[in-house]
Amino acid sequence: MTADKDHPSKMEKGCEKEDNGTPLEDSCCSDSGFGMNIYVGPSSSNCKLVILPYFNMMISPIPQNYMNKEWPDLFQVQIDGKELKVTRIDKKKGWGMPLLLRGYFSLQSLLEFKPYFQHSLIEGHTLTINLDSQQSVISNGELIFAVPGVQAQSVRQMVNPSQSSEQALLKKGMQSLCSSLKKITVDRAKVMTKYTFESSEEDQRGKVTLSAHFGPGSSITHLALGEYGNKLICRRGSYFASSLDVSVMDSDLFDKLQPVVGHGDLFIRARGSLEKIEIPAEDVVEFDGESIIVMTQEIEMISVEKSDIHTIMKRVIKGPGFVWVLMPMEEELKFEPEICS
DSSP: OOOOSSSOOGGGTTOBOOTTSSOBOGGGEEEOSSSEEEEOOOBSSSEEEEEOSSTTOEEEOSOOSOOOTTOOOOEEEEEETTEEEEEEOSSSSOBOSOOEEEEEOOHHHHTTTOOSOSEEEEETTEEEEEEOTTOEEEESSEEEEEOTTEEEEEEEEOOOOOHHHHHHHHHTTOHHHHHTHHHHHHHTOEEEEEEEEOOSOTTOOEEEEEEOOOSTTOEEEEEEGGGGTTEEEEETTOEEEEETTOEEOOOOTTOSEEEEEOSSEEEEEESSOEEEEEEOTTOEEEEETTTEEEEETTOEEEEEEESSSSOEEEEEEESSEEEEEEOOTTOOSOOOOEEOO
């Protein structure tokens, strides 16, 4: 539902719009390929209306912009079709910050993105995908081949430091570094490429071949997020490609694992082959700190041993769940985790 001057929407009453009296246009959103940053901006009234680029998106009310710990602002969101209403709920007043919210694709809006690839082929460190008409794949790999009709667009994955990272810095008395988190966020942004097959013929397919070359023995693993509760925990830097609905979320600034959420297809790269290992319920297992590349969300992290702030020596985890472990490139022996007594 979109409001106009003659027929204002029910959510519009008492809410601020743009200075020209119309809702924000679709340019409000920065397409990162892992969801969208929705720019709301400041408001002189208690609520504000924004027009979203897609119908029935899911919007988190947690600000993605820098938040001083002394700012009490809390927000509530309501969505009606493409219309987003943002209301401040801690006080009956507006806000001055350049409010930025995070948008994700609902099941209905997912239909616009066709999140499941009908055909994909993995050969060593190359991935070939046949895209349907108007379907997209996001990747940070090198383009090897694309048929005419495949359009490439650079997009940026903004990685936002988590609240736990900020709290950890404050606890260590590192206020200066904490205040630099906003700069760290910009520095850690990753440039990706979105490949979209533009065709008016529904039966045509757009072939794209991408490389995830890490050197000898590097590999690509396909994971369907829908088979694992729409969320996996992946090692930072392992993401290679995905459908457009997949979002990479940041975790602790000093950890190397981060959640990846979505409904569609995910492709993980590694400097060697991965082995999927099932961890039975209540089993406690110790792994080399660098060997776990992916794990399911049910896995419980018991402890992490570090030699310094950046180097993880070992992880102790508890089942049930699955882990994908990096195999030594020199060996083809089956990986045997150490069972802790």
